[in-house]
Amino acid sequence: MVSGMRKPVIEPATAADADRFAADSPWARADEWRVGGSSLVAKIKGEPAGIAVSATNSVHPTRDPVFVFVAEQFRRQGIGSALVKSIQTRRRTPLSVKAHPGAVAHEFYKSLGAVRYQVCPPERVDTSSIEVRRWALGNRRDDIRTGDRLTLEQLTEAWTKMYEVVHASWSPTGMRSRLLAEFGPMIQEELDPSRSMFVIRNDRIAAACFVFGTGRDLEAEAICESLHPANRLARTDVAACMAEVLVNAGGTPVLFDGHITDPHFFPTLQRIPAVTGRTLELLEIPAAPRLLTMGRNEIAHIIART
Secondary structure (H helix, E strand, O other): OOOOOOOOOEOOOOOHHHHHHHHOOOOOOOOOOOOOEEEEEEOOOOOEEEEEEEEEEOOOOEEEEEEEEEEEHHHOOHHHHHHHHHOOOOOOOOEEEEEEEOOOHHHHHHHHEEEEEEEEOOEEEOOOOOOHHHHHHHHHHHHHOEEEOOOOOHHHHHHHHHHHHHHHOOOOOOOHHHHHHHHHHHHHHOOOOOHHHHEEEEEEEEEEEEEEEEOOOOOEEEEEOOOOOOOOOOHHHHHHHHHHHHHHHOOOOOEEEOOOOEEEEEEEOOOOOOOOOEEEEEEEEEHHHHHOOOOOOHHHHHHHHH
16 A cells, blocks of 8 residues: 555445446446445545445356446555455455456456466457458358357357356356356347357257347457367358358457367367457456355455455
8 A cells, every 4th residue: 555545444335336437337336236246445534435236146156256446536545455355354265357358457467466277368350360260161052051040048048058168168158057148148148149149950959159249339349169068060150150150240350259268169260360369367356265264254254355
């Protein structure tokens, strides 16, 4: 903490505190806004200076995401660190964050002991590029089916299966029933079925490229992988789905969302020319060892002393 600066008071965030930070932090919430939700605010002489929010992750139960914001005039005074350490007293699993290497946020999280557990590579594809179009046309197939020919149940099941496949080795998912409950509304509200592409084999979805957003967006967001990665045709299936999405983008950039461990998406992405963007790292802030044996009253006492 900078010499001469007053130590922040950390306390549970109220709805008014959350509103105070809403413009900069749309994720801001009052404390215990839901079961398993924690929200703490840091105040300097009664003025809200920063907020941190975390919650139980039913999709990835081995880590709890945390979001931190400190107002510009209060930065570099130890407030962010105090907020994260206080949030840790509320959580019993490691915290997860995302940051670009070299960014201030990345250095901040590393200073708290964060370690990298996954990497999202540059994934923005310029579909107006002649080289991209040449690659896409060379990988198209005439057996690709659009998502508007599938039912909502089929789409939700396929997305859930693909999600499990992609995350199995490094971020295990929760129960299938919970995933379906979480993903169903998202697929119904955010997926663009007409721009999403699928390979169907033996009446089963073999590979998919889900496209989210609308045709009016400045970029299309796409997530692709094989649902059966051990199949010998898996990589060509994934390439065909990605190619169809790129051809149909009509010059609109496509922002893929994937990881370097994705078995067929990442190797295929590496073959596409004109891919740009920034590497994004997923970081884990380890849980404080003492919390595993501490009671609720003791944890509350630590927060009160912070």
